Amino acid sequence: MIELIIAVALFIDPAVTAATTPAKGQVNAASFRERSEEPVLQGVAVTLECTARVTGRVEACKVLEETHPGMGFGQAALTLMQDVEVEPPRTDIRFARTIVFTP
Template identity: 30%
Template sequence: MMQDEDRSRATEGRWLLIKLATWCGALMLLGWAAWGAAWMVANLRVSLDMPPPSETSDTLPSRIAPPEPVAAPAPYMSDEGRAITNPSWLQAPEPAFPRAALRKGVETGAVSLECQADAQGRISACEIVDETPPGAGFGAETVRAAMKARIRPRLIDGEPAASQVAFTVRYRLE
């Protein structure tokens, strides 16, 4: 009877060691996976594809010619026709590479936005003009990052004024 109890305890002890070793191995694998994911995220590169700032003007005419000067700034997407296409960033957007794109194996993407900038340079009311590839999360991430960005506002008669801003963000996994 005593031998059966000893065998039972020994068998139970072996099973505990096997379970412990299995859990330790699983935790090591998870640690390696987490380190690999952290390394991958740390080595992601996102670039803003914007022309260099113009030395002569903060704005460039868009597709529509502007009308005669108006006292108040026109509402968003009006036919005023002037959008800042080469913004001078006080705080540039810093988007992260979307997890959805990583899950889908997408390594590059681009998003073109048109946003409203107030007289203090805060970005709001962003509209995605183009997103490549669609559905990989690039558009939502770019809008999220743009809402935290600030530009040097356009000056009208020496005073800061609200305006439209248009820019493209390109993503590349390195």
């Protein structure tokens, strides 16, 4: 008889059933935490080709390659390179730079 009472109590107790068997379409808190700690995107990188002018200004950048195209990282990398200055070269040179975005 005691076994029956314990079984019914476990079956009726919402804390026990919610923690062990989430409803369809729902996630229990532990598995949500495990998934939410994973980075959404890993290894997001953009390679740019730019010109370093004899004045030291970096201009005319274009995206050569993106690991996640269409997500805005190419434009973000171009924006980061605006107003960048380098040690002035003897002549204008083209160079490539890879920018890695980390979460």
